[in-house]
Amino acid sequence: MINQFSLEERLEKLGLRLPALSKPAGNYVVVNVRGNIAYVAIQFPKFNEEMLYKGVLGKDLTTEDGYKAMQLCAINVLAHIDAAIGLDKVAGLNHVDAYYRATADWMEAPKLVDGASDLFVNILGERGVHSRAIFGVDHLSRNFSVGITCTWTIYA
Amino acid sequence: MINQFSLEERLEKLGLRLPALSKPAGNYVVVNVRGNIAYVAIQFPKFNEEMLYKGVLGKDLTTEDGYKAMQLCAINVLAHIDAAIGLDKVAGLNHVDAYYRATADWMEAPKLVDGASDLFVNILGERGVHSRAIFGVDHLSRNFSVGITCTWTIYA
Amino acid sequence: MINQFSLEERLEKLGLRLPALSKPAGNYVVVNVRGNIAYVAIQFPKFNEEMLYKGVLGKDLTTEDGYKAMQLCAINVLAHIDAAIGLDKVAGLNHVDAYYRATADWMEAPKLVDGASDLFVNILGERGVHSRAIFGVDHLSRNFSVGITCTWTIYA
Numbered sequence: 001m002i003n004q005f006s007l008e009e010r011l012e013k014l015g016l017r018l019p020a021l022s023k024p025a026g027n028y029v030v031v032n033v034r035g036n037i038a039y040v041a042i043q044f045p046k047f048n049e050e051m052l053y054k055g056v057l058g059k060d061l062t063t064e065d066g067y068k069a070m071q072l073c074a075i076n077v078l079a080h081i082d083a084a085i086g087l088d089k090v091a092g093l094n095h096v097d098a099y100y101r102a103t104a105d106w107m108e109a110p111k112l113v114d115g116a117s118d119l120f121v122n123i124l125g126e127r128g129v130h131s132r133a134i135f136g137v138d139h140l141s142r143n144f145s146v147g148i149t150c151t152w153t154i155y156a
Numbered sequence: 157m158i159n160q161f162s163l164e165e166r167l168e169k170l171g172l173r174l175p176a177l178s179k180p181a182g183n184y185v186v187v188n189v190r191g192n193i194a195y196v197a198i199q200f201p202k203f204n205e206e207m208l209y210k211g212v213l214g215k216d217l218t219t220e221d222g223y224k225a226m227q228l229c230a231i232n233v234l235a236h237i238d239a240a241i242g243l244d245k246v247a248g249l250n251h252v253d254a255y256y257r258a259t260a261d262w263m264e265a266p267k268l269v270d271g272a273s274d275l276f277v278n279i280l281g282e283r284g285v286h287s288r289a290i291f292g293v294d295h296l297s298r299n300f301s302v303g304i305t306c307t308w309t310i311y312a
Numbered sequence: 313m314i315n316q317f318s319l320e321e322r323l324e325k326l327g328l329r330l331p332a333l334s335k336p337a338g339n340y341v342v343v344n345v346r347g348n349i350a351y352v353a354i355q356f357p358k359f360n361e362e363m364l365y366k367g368v369l370g371k372d373l374t375t376e377d378g379y380k381a382m383q384l385c386a387i388n389v390l391a392h393i394d395a396a397i398g399l400d401k402v403a404g405l406n407h408v409d410a411y412y413r414a415t416a417d418w419m420e421a422p423k424l425v426d427g428a429s430d431l432f433v434n435i436l437g438e439r440g441v442h443s444r445a446i447f448g449v450d451h452l453s454r455n456f457s458v459g460i461t462c463t464w465t466i467y468a
Contacts, residue, residue: 025266026266026267026269026270026273026288027270027273027274027277028252028273028285028286028287028288029285029286029287030287031287032250032251032285032286032287034247034248034249034250034309035192035193035247035309036347037250037309037347039250039251039286039287040287041251041287041288041289042288042289042290042291091346091347092346093346094344094346094349094351095344095351095353095461095463096340097289097461099291100451101450102450102451104451106451107453107454107455109451109453110337110338110453111338113338114338114339117338117339117340118339121339129340129341129344130340130341130344130351131340131341131342131343131344131351131352131353132338132340132353132354133353133354133409133459133461134354134453135354135411135449135450135451135452135459136449136450136451136452137291137292137293137449137450138257138258138291138292138293138294138450139256139258139260139262139265139291139292140291140292141263141265141266141290142263143263147289147291149251149253149289151251153346153347153349181422182422182423182425182426182429182444183426183429183430183433184408184429184441184442184443184444185441185442185443186443187443188406188407188441188442188443190403190404190405190406190465191348191349191403191465193406193465195406195407195442195443196443197407197443197444197445198444198445198446198447253445255447293447293448293449294413294414294447294448294449294450295412295414295416295418295421295447295448296447296448297419297421297422297446298419299419303445303447305407305409305445307407
């Protein structure tokens with residue numbers, strides 16, 4: 001277990017800022033702990049309540065934009081896990097489902113999702129290692145370009 | 157643990173009816189218990205074997221229709237969990253993945269999925285609380301407008 | 313527990329071959345074990361590093377092609393689980409998320425996904441039984457027609 005883990009400091013070392021916790025848009029919770037698993041609701045590229053990175057990859061957004069959008073989704077996940085449980089108390093990230101919207105000929109999905117994957121590993125080391133699935137969808141809430149859903153294992 | 161939990165009575169109090177258990181459409185089971193988790197196959201807005209709420213939100217169906225469609229998906233989940241395990245024996249709902257088909261400009265996904273979320277919470281209270289992901293897809297089996305997949309934690 | 317389980321021999325009895333392990337296309341692992349669950353990254357119809365079954369069902373590929381494509385996804389899952397953990401050590405398959413790309417009027421998704429479901433059950437018996445979700449998506453990496461993601465429970 002890591003003591004005195006400061007998410008804000010770790011993000012600052014990477015030149016990144018910690019947003020305020022996003023609010024649920026319906027009758028659900030963002031972090032749901034059952035047994036030794038924490039289930040996290042879909043997170044979008046919001047910063048405080050500002051909705052960023054809307055649109056379609058390959059048309060409205062570049063792959064580099066998408067990388068930053070995925071990074072911001074991951075930051076929101078970490079902010080919520082830290083607030084609800086404490087990053088000291090998580091054994092590790094399990095799996096990430098990553099969704100994006102793109103033009104028919106845009107083919108950079110793995111690079112895109114590394115925006116989230118790199119951040120999890122950079123912040124948490126081995127505890128940030130995960131499996132993942134990526135697929136392109138038709139719609140995401142509020143016209144966002146990307147989103148991620150993930151689960152975590154908590155120390156017993 | 158709640159004793160003598162009657163799903164049918166609880167649904168009736170909300171003016172809702174309990175359908176017959178839907179049948180798998182392939183080589184899988186609807187409820188698969190491994191360890192202390194129950195995994196539930198995708199459920200659609202069927203009532204008995206009648207396929208309801210087909211089509212596309214924003215064209216063939218209103219948001220209110222979609223809310224009821226999501227509610228019916230959730231009722232099918234509860235029917236299966238109750239038959240396979242007993243709702244007395246579940247510690248709680250973990251996470252819901254919700255899928256829908258919609259026109260490009262339809263933007264009511266959170267209201268839609270509250271059809272399922274509200275039902276889970278209304279029937280089960282704290283045990284019905286969950287995280288969720290929502291995304292719009294290209295196709296769903298039999299032209300359904302919506303579907304949900306979820307997992308549950310069972311008392312050890 | 314099954315002793316001396318040979319995946320290669322079991323596949324050969326079904327007339328199938330074991331591919332080399334596919335490599336991750338980004339900063340993730342294919343099999344991530346946390347607690348008593350193994351999370352498997354999305355698998356595609358690759359054989360060794362050859363990308364097979366690209367395109368869209370109902371246009372570029374028949375349902376029979378898709379069945380074989382799903383079967384090949386499942387073989388890749390089994391190859392990875394066997395290499396990372398050993399199929400002797402898994403209590404069973406939990407759930408499969410299956411994705412496909414298809415024309416608007418193609419309606420054979422359950423038959424398609426039985427390509428994966430049948431293989432899991434034929435190779436592992438009761439331990440291969442699972443729940444599943446199926447939905448049609450807009451994009452899959454490298455223009456693949458299908459993909460699957462799944463989780464497994466491991467003996468404690």
